[in-house]
Amino acid sequence: MASLKKTFFFIIFLSLICGGAIAGWLLFKDQQGPIVAIDKENARVNKSSVATLSLHDVTSELKNLSIAVRKNSKTIPLYSTAFEPGKKSITLSIPLASANISDGSFEMIITATDTSLAAFGKGNTTRKVVIMRMDNTPPSITIKSLPPNIWQGGTGVIAYTVSEPVEASGVKVKEMFFPGYKQADGSYISFFAFPQNIDKKDFNPTAFAMDIAGNIYNQPFSINALARRFRHDKINLSDHFLNSKMPAFTKDTPQAKTNLERFLIVNQKIRAANRAKLLEIGRQTSSSILWKSKFLRFPNSATRAGFGDRRSYMYDGKVIDEQTHLGLDLASRKRSPIPAANKGTVVFCGNLGIYGNVVIIDHGLGLQTLYAHMTEIKTTVGSVVNQGDIIGSSGSTGMSGGDHLHFGVIVSGIPVTPIEWFDPRWIQYNITDKLNFD
Template sequence: MSKPKSILLTLFFIILLGAVGGGGYLLLKDQQAPLITVTPGDGRLSKNSVLEIALADHASGLKNLTVLIRKNTTTSTIYQQDWMDRLPERKETINLSSVSLQEGAFELIVKASDGSFAAFGKGNTATREYSYRLDNTPPRVSVITMPPYVRRGGVGVVAYSVSEEVSSTGVQIGDTFFPGYKQSSGNHMCFFAFPYYMTVEEYNPRLVAKDLAGNAYDRPLAVYPLGRDFTADRINLSESFLSTKMPEFEQDFPGEMTHVERFLKVNRDMRVANRASLISIGLQTSPEMLWKGAFMRLPNAANRARFAEKRTYVYNGVEVDQQYHLGHDLASTRHAPVPAANNGKIVFADNMGIYGQVVIVDHGMGLQTLYAHLSEISVQPGQSVLQGDILGKTGLTGMAGGDHLHYGVTVSGIPVTPLEWFDPHWIQDNITGRLN
């Protein structure tokens, strides 16, 4: 062996021994390559997709990362990074918008090395490959049938076809999304509302779809909006009502406060929370229609309040709050049996704040009916019911001032007028007749 080589070899062993003596034993012992995880790990991507690369090596820390793309017979480096700080974990992102790549299949190759002395100081290296398909073409959507108009506070339905599998589709109205549901025919159907809180000028429904690669279809839905006026009422808050009802809500809003202060907490904060719950429950729905024909009204009941009635609450002659009443108040005899308005499945049967004891029946595709202020519940979640089956009895639980049924209809959790669903002619002209 030549003298220079002998000197170099001696220096290497001196450095090696120094590393061991200085606590580098773990760096020598580490034979485990870094862990690599890429999300998503496969499937379709679009030019706007972002790949998240998670790296971990707790023994020696991370030294470098190289990312390559192989398409057909060509391989190119799209990302390379060396690190001096040897962190045990790192997360990097690759935005495909910055990569020149044509549509079609390709492989992603990820290489990562740690900071150990393995491989003569190069470290342990891990290599993982992932297969993807780049798809930059939005789905094609064709409307099959839709309503000629939708009234404020009412409902429309659209049937349409989509050219490929989608991750989401439906009708977008402002900040509110109404999901579409795939039918056995392969087409999609979507019930959507003209929300009571929107004007004709604000109403702009859009049919949307997003494929598995993230490409989006987004077009206006050419439906004619019709205005509708709603009633208003002034409600005087009596001391008798407040002293009777507010103690029921002391656990929800504890602390020292007057009855009217607690009333405002319930009427505002709890109302908001309850409506958020209805949105969540609205997603617990069958993709198929479970109902048939006109919806049943509480028998022999007088109408006490209507949908979207604007209520002004007055205490000692002073206006203290305003809210909308989003259902029909129907008064019959005390503790009257409450029938299911149509066929469906129970998705909620419990207490819900301002509504008191509540039953919610799902009729499919986001269409649900709500039965509130019950004194008694006689069904369980998951139970199937037929039109006319008894769900419970009327009462005055929650914020009810007297024995009655608060009956509501929601579409994907958004309250709509029940009147349309009581009318067989409206259902035939606007829903079933068009779909058939």
């Protein structure tokens, strides 16, 4: 009987020791607080900025969070919350507007606690102090060049300086943005367009800059805008044209039941997609001017269609669609060799919907030339070409009804009239003289 009692008490004693060990292990196994990450660490911000905060706990759940800002020994509560059970990871957006912090350096103090049994049930706490700089002063732009003369459908240029480092700067025209490119002397140059579909009274370009903190400068600048009239043309669509050209677009238009339906889809939706692609390609540009002197016109060619021609597409005597022609159609002999209009870097080769086989050459600062409907491409992306180098031969690929070159000039993805760039006097008076501002 005595031995049984000793055994019983030994078991109880052992259980207490084991239980205490287990409790201690549970209490102290999790010694790490939540992992805290914030995207604005050491960043320049403004009162409209929103910080993105991420919390994650490896073992336990998140319990609570508090955020305060401290500047000049003054601490201001900014945000606090208790988390619902079950959350181990969370991402929060923290607006800085309510902090009401003046310009200058300040600290953001982040305190996050988990539900661990550590610290006698109070949980593990992470305290992270992040330094930021409040900056609510927008940058300023000083335009150094003379006011540009710019025709509707044409190109203008400004040279300018900014008062501080910026994330982006350039010229805005409605929703369109024409980036400025920093030069070796610290100034910026921006080529911009007077789009052919904007009336003179509605053309109000602004000089734009956004600094690192997100503050924005967006102010009009002096220009001499000139209106231009564009030709109207009728394009009669024959069944022969539809039946010969539209089957090539069958894969792109599976919903079309007839070639006429297919034409309308291509002429509207695919045309719009192709122009969107030009905007994308327009950002693939050098920050330096690559071209020299006037641009070379396709030799021994006659103009079949002009830039900005308003086209009414006719079928069976009725207008079925209306579009604008945004290049020059230049016809010579079939399969004529096509020279590069000026020095630059090839940034696109391949099929581009309505344009067929295309080469696009970058001449720097967003200025590019487009060569469309080619029957053969004789260059490659990345090639540096000089003026006159043969890049392919003319043809009738895409939506072309006959062998010719569709030649386009593009400024940051927006088509402009090529005629200006063939004229050395226009280039001198409107580009090079404008940039010689010293």
